[in-house]
Amino acid sequence: MKLKQAVTGIAALACMTTAAHAQSAGSFFVTSGWFHFAPQSSSQPLTVTSIGGSPTNITEANTGATLSSGDTLGLTAGYFITDHIATEFVFGIPPSFDLQGSGSLEQFGKLGQAKQWSPTLLLKYYFNAPTATFRPYLGVGVSRIWFTDEKITNGVFQANVLHGPTAVTTDSSWEPVFNLGFTYSFNQHWFAGASVSYLPLSTTAKLNTAAATPVGTLNVQSQTKIKLNPIVTYVNIGYRF
Template sequence: MKLKQAITGAVAFACISTAAHAQTAGSFYVTTGWFHLAPQSSSDPLKETSVGGTPVNITAPNTGAKISSADTAGFTAGYFITDHIVAQFDMGIPPTFDIKGTGQLEQFGKLGEAKQWSPALLLKYYFLAPQSKFRPYVGIGVSRVWFTDEKITNGAFEQAVLHGPTTVTTDSSWAPVFNAGFTYAFTEHWFAGFSISYLPVSTTAKLNTAAQTPVGTLNVQSQTKIRLNPIVTLLSVGYRF
């Protein structure tokens, strides 16, 4: 009986040691999973800034825009600097967000769309011992946010409000990332994870319109500041080396 208990104890100790090795300083991991981005969006009213090259400051009252939620696949890669401190890089396939009108523009529904890029670098602190299967963490980091393929897709809005063909550009910006989550180890190498992040971020959408007027075509420039402030959740599966 004592021999059996000794063998069982030795096996258990070996398993603990192996699990610990997978979450200790110097170990590296990768994950893949599903991001859900839920913007807590709002915007300033649409404002004309230039008509025919002449600076103006004309605000259209009770106009605005909001951003829809989106889902995308992505991956992360991380490195245990110590048994508790991890550096992690996050990247997702750029999701396409729908831009919808609010206020007087709500009647038009979807106004346009854009793809968002927001790779992030995080520094995370893992709680509990390295051999623990369940390990919660908190993190903070920074993300570079920019948009591509911005376009107006609603012809009725383009003609009734902007009065002509319109192109759109957006600003890029840096944003802080506040993060929390946990991982659960199934084996020495395989684990699953869940995290939630918040990014306070905004962008200025600039519209350039070839407006059709009684005196001919005039270049009209307008803009609006859109606050996205997304809450991002990630459900993932990963492998530790």
């Protein structure tokens, strides 16, 4: 009987020890889930900066653009440095955003589209004990932002406003990320989570147009600065090692 009690006690202690270290220093975790990007967007008026190679500064009054929301599959991988501090790398399939006209350009509807890449590194502080089922956290980090597949898709806008075939490029940048969320553990390995992040993000879209004019085709360069400032939500399922 004593031997049986001793074995039972050792087994229970082992289970407790395993659970205690499920969210503690030295443990790894991965998550997969759904990102929703909600840009709080606005833009400066379109400004013509060059015509036929000659510098200009012509502002097209009451022109602007906003970005639509986007959704995509996300993945993260993290490591607990201490029982309360973890690092996490966040990445996913780049979402596609539609560029919508505003002001005098609102009549054209969708002007173009682009895909956003934003791999992110976070440093997160977890509250409550490592063995707690519910653990809220705060995080801060940095994201590398760039866009691909930028293009004008509205032929009427391109012909009547830009006056010719137009190529689009955008700036890349490093941006801060502010993050908060929580995890809820089902057992020592599996958990669910949700988070909200904010990125104070802006980019400059540069347009290069082969414009048809009375004197022939001229290269016209223009640009606009677009503030995105997205609020990003992430709902996920995770696994700890």
